[in-house]
Amino acid sequence: MTDKKPPVRRSEKSRQAILTAARELVAEYGFAKLTIEAIAARAGVGKQTIYRWWTSKGAVVLDSLIGDTPNGAALPDTGDLATxxxxxxxLTAAEMASPEIQASTRAMNVAVQTDPALAEVYRERYxxxxLASARDRLASAREAGQVAADAxxxxxxxxxxxxxxxRWSLGLGPLDDAYADAVVRLVASGLR
Amino acid sequence: MTDKKPPVRRSEKSRQAILTAARELVAEYGFAKLTIEAIAARAGVGKQTIYRWWTSKGAVVLDSLIGDTPNGAALPDTGDLATxxxxxxxLTAAEMASPEIQASTRAMNVAVQTDPALAEVYRERYxxxxLASARDRLASAREAGQVAADAxxxxxxxxxxxxxxxRWSLGLGPLDDAYADAVVRLVASGLR
Amino acid sequence: MTDKKPPVRRSEKSRQAILTAARELVAEYGFAKLTIEAIAARAGVGKQTIYRWWTSKGAVVLDSLIGDTPNGAALPDTGDLATxxxxxxxLTAAEMASPEIQASTRAMNVAVQTDPALAEVYRERYxxxxLASARDRLASAREAGQVAADAxxxxxxxxxxxxxxxRWSLGLGPLDDAYADAVVRLVASGLR
Amino acid sequence: MTDKKPPVRRSEKSRQAILTAARELVAEYGFAKLTIEAIAARAGVGKQTIYRWWTSKGAVVLDSLIGDTPNGAALPDTGDLATxxxxxxxLTAAEMASPEIQASTRAMNVAVQTDPALAEVYRERYxxxxLASARDRLASAREAGQVAADAxxxxxxxxxxxxxxxRWSLGLGPLDDAYADAVVRLVASGLR
DNA sequence: TTTTAACCGAGACGGTACGTCCGGTCTTGTC
DNA sequence: GACAAGACCGGACGTACCGTCTCGGTTAAAA
Structure with a gap:
């Protein structure tokens, strides 16, 4: 996905095997210890096949993790913005705090820190x-008069x-509901 | 600093040379391309001397960048919180946007993302x-009645x-005064 | 040669370059100062390529020196054994005394002293x-009646x-014709 | 012994500890794997103390093995040379074949092969x-008319x-009585 | 008897080479 | 011609020792 050249004639089976292997290995060993060779070995694929379609370890990982998840679900709209x-x-806090997802997200984060090109993809697709969903919800709240017009x-x-x-990235404190609520309280209050 | 054992008998000259070399090489090549061998070579030091006192590339870099900078200057207090x-x-935004400091800060950030032990040090010493300074200024504002009592x-x-x-970490947009001001406006308003 | 696995797919060019480099470096610096890194560097080869096909410095050296020399030339047979x-x-004495060959032979000798596996190869191929040639000549002399039947x-x-x-190995004295002759005289006389 | 400078003021205790440690370590690990650091550690001695009195690993080993053994016992003289x-x-063959002594002797042999200065010492003191003892016995045999006058x-x-x-050095065959006897038979016969 | 300097243990230091791992490229044979 | 397999050159890894160099502490001769 990330670095696909004109998709001439490409084995979908290999592609899936590579992405799956990458996902598994990241979960097992983390991003730092991940190697292209290990991905190739686990995927039962030649290294060249990886290099042919991706530019770096990070690109494979990003591809394997973003996958085809849209991540663009609209926010709920009960009428009360704060709620x-x-x-x-x-939800976001809980997700990032959950141990199962940690490894993946950290991996993606490091990959993105290291390579501006990946960051571009990450921003656009993830x-x-x-952010747009949140913005949309805020806009609808503004229309409902719950948010200052010039916010x-x-x-x-x-x-x-x-x-x-x-807080998540630097481990500054627990990512619990209380924290999420406190942030929302501050921002919602500031928007009025 | 980071990994010093009971200060047995350590060459201060070598220590300084290593930290300086690390600082320079990070600035020149970035964290990813930095190698322990290069640090040792530039510092005119045996590799073992680095491994003796630090546990990883990241530890050296963190040490070299945090250095002895206190980073705890109190915020100004003109009486007006928003100002x-x-x-x-x-200032913070400008600093992080400045190209000269970018490389160092990114390096430190990656190091910290990768190693929880370093993150610990980073949090405590940097x-x-x-954060404490900011908190103190907010507390004084609360006493002055500019901030809600339960904030x-x-x-x-x-x-x-x-x-x-x-915004800086993920490159979401420009780190200019306008952005800093917008953030302050939102938060200051939320605190009232 | 020494350690070849089932000849999978091996670069003959690299193999030759390695053996040549080893030969040169032994001649220049001697066995003790020889390093795998130096061989790899001079041969323009990755170290791994050496480690892939040989088990030790000694194995490379032995291979490089034994090479494809047969070393099995039959002894002359003029009819007179002593002659x-x-x-x-x-000839043998002169060869071992010659400075040009010294380094190589000493290297091979040390390698063989240190590793029984190499000794095995050395015995068989060198x-x-x-020894067999000499034995053959003695046998023909026995048939000619110049040697006791039960020798x-x-x-x-x-x-x-x-x-x-x-004498060569321990430097006990000069390896000249006189010494060679004295040994032959003693043994030939003992064989009669 | 080998490299002693004018014995100014030297700890005999350390000297003995070093030689003993060297002897033990050679027996346990062989000459190749022996290191100065290991000797120092086992002897409870600073490395410098070794470097102060010996020039190389080989020198220590040679010293530790030759020790103060005279090795110059006169040969028996029963009147019959061959016997x-x-x-x-x-006896010599059995000694060199014995597993307990193997490691030491091989170590000494390698040390001597590698360093001409050690070889010198080895020849003179060992x-x-x-050889002189053997020569003396032969001389007495010549006087008794058992050996040709011009031998x-x-x-x-x-x-x-x-x-x-x-045979021992290159592992050409068993070092048993039969071999010793065969050699003696050939030489004794050749001397008559 | 006190000084003093060499010796000693410990072990840090600048280095060199080790043997391993992996990156990214290239080659071979199969499908 | 894409692919699995894996050899290849290169280069960094972290470790082991080298031989040199402090650093106190201890001795034994000189003062």
């Missing part, structure tokens, strides 16, 4: 949609996710 | 003081820095 | 044929070469 | 006396020991 934001933030919704969305990302 | 926060956030200052400080970190 | 033996012993030709051959080897 | 030689050769006794002695050394 809806709270739900999403709690973060962008999530910068773009920034508000970023601040919400940024708070969680910051 | 003071704006100044600090603008982030902690910065969670801890979370507020994190949200402020988190917003900048998020 | 023929004298010629071979003089010493064995030489142990095997031992006689060993004694001949052993005398030279002993 | 006496047979006894000495059998081989020389042994080269020097060479004869070398040939005797050389045969055993050759």
């Amino acid at each position: 809806d934001l709270r739900e999403v933030m709690r 973060l962008g949609p999530a 910068d919704l773009e920034v508000a969305a970023e601040v919400l996710f940024g708070a969680i990302y910051y | 003071d926060l704006r100044e600090v956030m603008r 982030l902690g003081p910065a 969670d200052l801890e979370v507020a400080a994190e949200v402020l820095f988190g917003a900048i970190y998020y | 023929d033996l004298r010629e071979v012993m003089r 010493l064995g044929p030489a 142990d030709l095997e031992v006689a051959a060993e004694v001949l070469f052993g005398a030279i080897y002993y | 006496d030689l047979r006894e000495v050769m059998r 081989l020389g006396p042994a 080269d006794l020097e060479v004869a002695a070398e040939v005797l020991f050389g045969a055993i050394y050759y």
Whole structure:
């Protein structure tokens, strides 16, 4: 996906095997200890087949983790902004705190830190949609008069996710409901 | 610093040479292309001398960059919270956006992402003081009645820095004064 | 040769380059100062390529020196045993005394002293044929009645070469024609 | 012994500990795997103390093995040369074949092969006396008329020991009484 | 008897080479 | 011609020892 050249004649079976192997190995050993050779071996694939279609370890990993998940589900809209934001933030926090997903997300995060090209893909296909959904919900709240007319919704969305990302990324504290709620309270209050 | 054993008998000259070499090489080539061998070579030091006192490339880099910088300067206190926060956030944003410092900070960030032990050190010696300063300024504002009595200052400080970190880390947009101001506006308003 | 696995798919060019480099480096620096890294560097080859096909420095050296030399030339047979033996012993002595060959032979000797597996190869491909040739000549002399019927030709051959080897190996004295002749005189006389 | 400078003020205790450690380690691991550091550690001695008094690993080993053994015992003289030689050769062969002594002797042999200075010491203090004893016995046999007047006794002695050394050094065959006897028979016959 | 300097243990130091791992490229034979 | 397999060159890894160099502590001769 990430680096596909004009898809001339490509073994879908190999592609899937590679992505699956990458996913498994990241889960088992983490991003740092992951090697192209190990992916090839586990996938039963020649190394060249990986190099033919991806540019780096990070590209494979990103591809394997983003996969075909859309990640663009619209936020719930119960009419009460704080309630809806709270739900999403709690969910996001819980997801990032969950041990099963940790390894993958950390891997993706490191990959993205290291390679601007991957960051581009990551933003477009993963973060962008999530931020857009939040922005949309905020816009609908503004229309409902729950948010000040001059509020910068773009920034508000970023601040919400940024708070969680910051705490998660640097291990500053627990990612529980209380934290999610506190962030939502602050931002929602600031938006009024 | 990071991994010093009971200070047996250690060459201060070598230690400095290693940290300097690490700092330079990170600036020149970035964290990913940095090698222990290169550090040793530039520092005119045996590899063993590095392995004797540090546990990993990341530990050396962190040590070389945190150095002896306190990073705990108190925030200005003009009496107006928004003004003071704006100044600090603008400064922080500008610092992280500046190309000269980019390489170092990215390096430190990757190192920390990869090794929980380093993250611990980073939090204690670098982030902690910065967050504490912000918290202190918010506390003084609360006493001045500019902040609601029940506001969670801890979370507020994190949200402020988190917003900048998020945008910087993932390259979501420009780190200019406008962004810093927007974040401050939202948070300051939320705190009232 | 020494350690070849089922000849999978091996670069003959690299093999030759390695053996040549080993030969040169032994001649230049001697066995003790020889390193695998130096061989790889001079041969323009990855170290792994050496480790893939040989088990040790000694194995490479032995291979490089034994090469494809047969070393099994039959002894001359002029009809007079003493004359023929004298010629071979003089030649052998001169060869081992010659400075150009010294380094190689000493290297091979040390390699063989250190590793029984190499000794095995050395005996079979190098010493064995030489001893066999001598034994054959003695046998023909016995048929001609110049040697006692009950003489142990095997031992006689060993004694001949052993005398030279002993003096050479431990530097007990000059390896000149006089010495070769003295040894031949003693043994030939003992065989009658 | 080997490299002693004017024995200013030297800890006899350390010296003994080093030699003992060297002897033990050679027996346990062989000469190739022996390291100065290991000797120092086992002897409870600083490395410098070894380097102060010896020039190389080989020098320590040689010193530790030659020790103060004279090795110059005169050969028995029963009146019958062949009998006496047979006894000495059998004994020598058995000694070199014995597994307990193997490691030491091989170590000494390798050390000597590698360093001409050690070879010098080895010849003077170890081989020389042994060869001289044999030569003396041959001389007495010549006086008794058992050996031709023009025989080269020097060479004869070398040939005797050389045969055993050759077979032992290169592993050409068993070092049993039969071999010792065969060598003696050939040489004794040649001397008449 | 006190000084003093060499010796000693310990072990850090700048280095070199080790043998291994992996990156990214190239080659071979199969499908 | 894409593919699995894996050899190849290169280069960094982390370790083991080298031989040199402090650093106190201890001795034994000189003062």
